[in-house]
Amino acid sequence: MTAGQNDTFSDAIRRLDRAAEFAEIDAEALEKLRNPKSILQVSIPLRMDDGSLRVFQGYRVRYNDTRGPTKGGIRFHPGVCLSEVKALAFWMTCKCAVVSIPFGGGKGGIIVDPKQLSRTELERLSRGFIAQVADFIGPETDIPAPDVYTNAMIMGWMMDEYSKIRRQRTPAVITGKPIPLGGSLGRDDATGRGAYYCIKELEKLKDWQPSDTRVAVQGFGNAGQHVSRLLHADGYRVVAISDSRGGVYHPDGLDIPCLIETKNRTRRIDAVYCEGSVCDCPVCGSEGCQCEDCHCSDGHEAKSEKISNAALLELDVDILIPAALENQITANNANQIKAPVIVEVANGPTTSDADEILAERNTLVVPDILANAGGVTVSYFEWVQNRAGYSWTEKEVQSRLRTIMTEEFHSIYDLMTAKGIEMRTAAYAHALNRISAAVEALGTNKYFSNGLAST
Numbered sequence: 001m002t003a004g005q006n007d008t009f010s011d012a013i014r015r016l017d018r019a020a021e022f023a024e025i026d027a028e029a030l031e032k033l034r035n036p037k038s039i040l041q042v043s044i045p046l047r048m049d050d051g052s053l054r055v056f057q058g059y060r061v062r063y064n065d066t067r068g069p070t071k072g073g074i075r076f077h078p079g080v081c082l083s084e085v086k087a088l089a090f091w092m093t094c095k096c097a098v099v100s101i102p103f104g105g106g107k108g109g110i111i112v113d114p115k116q117l118s119r120t121e122l123e124r125l126s127r128g129f130i131a132q133v134a135d136f137i138g139p140e141t142d143i144p145a146p147d148v149y150t151n152a153m154i155m156g157w158m159m160d161e162y163s164k165i166r167r168q169r170t171p172a173v174i175t176g177k178p179i180p181l182g183g184s185l186g187r188d189d190a191t192g193r194g195a196y197y198c199i200k201e202l203e204k205l206k207d208w209q210p211s212d213t214r215v216a217v218q219g220f221g222n223a224g225q226h227v228s229r230l231l232h233a234d235g236y237r238v239v240a241i242s243d244s245r246g247g248v249y250h251p252d253g254l255d256i257p258c259l260i261e262t263k264n265r266t267r268r269i270d271a272v273y274c275e276g277s278v279c280d281c282p283v284c285g286s287e288g289c290q291c292e293d294c295h296c297s298d299g300h301e302a303k304s305e306k307i308s309n310a311a312l313l314e315l316d317v318d319i320l321i322p323a324a325l326e327n328q329i330t331a332n333n334a335n336q337i338k339a340p341v342i343v344e345v346a347n348g349p350t351t352s353d354a355d356e357i358l359a360e361r362n363t364l365v366v367p368d369i370l371a372n373a374g375g376v377t378v379s380y381f382e383w384v385q386n387r388a389g390y391s392w393t394e395k396e397v398q399s400r401l402r403t404i405m406t407e408e409f410h411s412i413y414d415l416m417t418a419k420g421i422e423m424r425t426a427a428y429a430h431a432l433n434r435i436s437a438a439v440e441a442l443g444t445n446k447y448f449s450n451g452l453a454s455t
């Protein structure tokens with residue numbers, strides 16, 4: 001069965017069951033992990049700028065808190081549904097265990113197209129959501145963060161609203177905040193940077209030369225931009241990138257800083273094109289370019305071409321980085337994926353049936369719960385700094401992040417090699433061992449059915 005929008009959670013549980021075969025997981029811990037701890041559904045009435053009222057639906061799921069308070073982002077997207085939020089919260093539980101930070105997993109979302117709202121409406125919606133979930137979240141219980149179409153400013157509004165409700169400044173209730181409101185240095189690029197650190201380890205294992213290594217990145221938001229920027233700065237050839245409206249491709253490599261500048265100014269990648277025809281702008285500075293949007297100039301001359309999101313996934317590249325949404329690589333296109341290595345920066349971009357096809361084709365998939373764990377790791381650093389009332393330098397944040405990503409990458413890679421399993425299954429098994437140890441520390445059937453307490 002192919003995972004559709006409403007099937008994301010069942011797909012996640014299929015993976016859990018597969019990984020359990022390779023983990024030392026207690027049966028009771030496994031049973032607990034098949035079900036979310038608690039789910040809150042809320043309706044958020046929003047007074048629109050024109051005076052009318054609209055009601056939006058939102059969710060917050062606390063999946064499992066055995067290893068610590070639940071942790072996970074809040075997504076604003078029209079495709080949000082409960083199955084997706086539960087799956088994302090489950091993945092967060094595993095991800096926090098993969099990087100061994102003392103958190104469980106949670107997630108939230110609002111069914112909304114934020115691009116249709118004004119800034120004031122967006123602020124009221126963000127504050128309205130917090131007003132509804134204030135009793136469900138907290139620095140010791142559940143700590144949200146940004147996700148798709150939410151950013152630092154939205155986290156700032158949410159923290160401010162929570163603090164007003166509690167009548168005390170509470171920065172540790174949410175991470176990914178603006179730096180002046182208690183955000184951590186290095187949080188902004190942490191997800192992309194964590195994936196970059198994984199790629200640097202693969203580079204050593206596979207003996208890659210960056211200038212010969214072609215990369216395609218689907219999704220050019222926070223995570224996609226930063227991983228592209230770091231790889232480009234390191235000499236990698238980022239040949240294709242895309243956003244929700246389509247992408248650009250050039251076999252010699254794109255000018256990533258220019259594309260980031262253009263995307264952030266115009267909010268769209270295809271704005272780098274001249275009206276009606278493909279122009280030279282993504283590798284801008286070339287002679288004859290009339291595009292008003294093009295202000296960058298680094299002397300590239302070759303032309304780039306437009307590419308669809310579907311075609312980007314099937315490009316002949318060395319590394320494919322899905323960094324947009326889930327369910328992009330499915331049974332329908334897995335056979336067409338040419339990249340021998342996929343680094344999953346997005347959450348859940350590959351369905352479980354696509355996994356089987358990719359495994360048969362010997363494609364190495366660095367799974368989301370490892371590849372994008374840099375974000376939650378630095379969120380944890382932010383929470384620690386907020387609670388300590390002390391801030392770390394960016395260098396310190398990056399160095400601690402690199403140590404964790406590198407260690408966990410190798411533990412999982414070694415487990416994969418030792419057991420002859422896919423890297424995703426190894427990552428889940430690694431996480432399940434840690435979650436199970438926490439469940440067992442509270443006692444399981446093995447302990448309680450063993451008669452009288454001896455200690």
Ligand code: NAD
Pocket residue numbers: 146147148149150191218219220221222223224242243244245309323324325326345346347348372373375376
């Ligand atoms: P974002 O909102 O900053 O960017 C999302 C990007 O995806 C945008 O460029 C958007 O245009 C693009 N996009 C949307 N639909 C698309 C489609 N159908 N095809 C191609 N591109 C599409 O979000 P983000 O924070 O960068 O998150 C991206 C992914 O990374 C998500 O799966 C998210 O859960 C995951 N992630 C993000 C973080 C983080 O810290 N930001 C951490 C872990 C995982």
